[in-house]
Amino acid sequence: MSIRITALTDADTADGGAGATSRRLAWLASRDAGIPVGSAFLRLHTSPGRDHLAELELAVHPAERRAATGTRLLDAAVAAARTDGRRCVTAQAEAGSAGDGFLAARGFRTVLTLLYTRLPLARVDVAALRERAGRPRPGYRLESWDGIVPDDLAATFTASRRAMDDMPMDDSDHGTVVWDEDRVRAAARAVERRGEHLHTVAAVAEADGSIAGFTELVVPGDGRGDAQHYGTGVLPEHRGRGLARWMKEVAILQARERHPRLDGLLTDTAASNTPMRAVNDALGYLPRHTSLMYQLDL
Numbered sequence: 518m519s520i521r522i523t524a525l526t527d528a529d530t531a532d533g534g535a536g537a538t539s540r541r542l543a544w545l546a547s548r549d550a551g552i553p554v555g556s557a558f559l560r561l562h563t564s565p566g567r568d569h570l571a572e573l574e575l576a577v578h579p580a581e582r583r584a585a586t587g588t589r590l591l592d593a594a595v596a597a598a599r600t601d602g603r604r605c606v607t608a609q610a611e612a613g614s615a616g617d618g619f620l621a622a623r624g625f626r627t628v629l630t631l632l633y634t635r636l637p638l639a640r641v642d643v644a645a646l647r648e649r650a651g652r653p654r655p656g657y658r659l660e661s662w663d664g665i666v667p668d669d670l671a672a673t674f675t676a677s678r679r680a681m682d683d684m685p686m687d688d689s690d691h692g693t694v695v696w697d698e699d700r701v702r703a704a705a706r707a708v709e710r711r712g713e714h715l716h717t718v719a720a721v722a723e724a725d726g727s728i729a730g731f732t733e734l735v736v737p738g739d740g741r742g743d744a745q746h747y748g749t750g751v752l753p754e755h756r757g758r759g760l761a762r763w764m765k766e767v768a769i770l771q772a773r774e775r776h777p778r779l780d781g782l783l784t785d786t787a788a789s790n791t792p793m794r795a796v797n798d799a800l801g802y803l804p805r806h807t808s809l810m811y812q813l814d815l
Contacts, residue, residue: 546589555577558575575591587619634786679752680731717733785808
């Protein structure tokens with residue numbers, strides 16, 4: 518029985534509306550009878566600094582593998598990336614999975630290893646965490662907010678986003694995310710539109726009132742299950758003072774107090790990012806799985 522590959526219309530964008538930073542293409546693999554057996558999605562980034570990049574998600578039903586379905590979906594996505602003038606295509610696969618072997622056999626190379634960890638909130642020593650979080654950090658104070666950054670902090674929070682520019686990305690052609698105040702607010706609105714809650718904790722330098730670092734946590738709308746850490750970063754000139762751990766300590770305490778039905782907090786970190794791994798280990802985050810980022814240079 519033959520497999521048909523059909524290009525689909527996908528209106529999905531990175532922020533769900535105006536100011537989108539990407540667009541997405543989609544393909545469906547199906548049998549003659551119309552039964553779907555696989556799919557591929559290609560996100561084409563459009564923002565300055567990342568408009569050379571395409572990100573691929575590809576899946577084939579286990580019973581339908583080894584019949585060239587994945588290869589045909591991949592060929593369609595790679596051809597579209599080339600037509601659009603992209604420099605590379607990236608994809609992720611869990612280490613040791615079928616996708617891991619598939620990508621490696623088709624010319625993709627491993628460019629980054631990501632470690633996924635989880636903090637079980639029931640195991641947190643709240644008293645010890647509160648004691649440590651309450652210790653003063655000379656020259657700094659903490660601010661926190663929900664959703665969109667307050668207007669009086671918008672400019673300095675936007676400027677602090679460059680703390681993520683030098684995060685370890687190994688050999689991946691990740692590009693640079695360029696932030697302005699509109700994009701910062703749009704990202705927060707996107708979380709809100711999904712019905713989720715964005716909580717931010719920031720370290721402020723008392724000398725000039727500028728934000729030295731931040732950590733973000735996205736909580737499911739019903740406050741249950743696991744929340745997801747987004748960005749955590751400290752500007753280079755403020756590193757080495759324990760600010761990342763301090764901010765995360767307070768974020769954990771706030772999550773427990775404000776969302777008592779949460780089970781855990783999820784995060785992912787580059788294997789080569791030893792400072793952030795040390796912070797997570799000290800806070801009790803436990804390994805879940807390892808994912809590999811693959812890249813095909815076009």
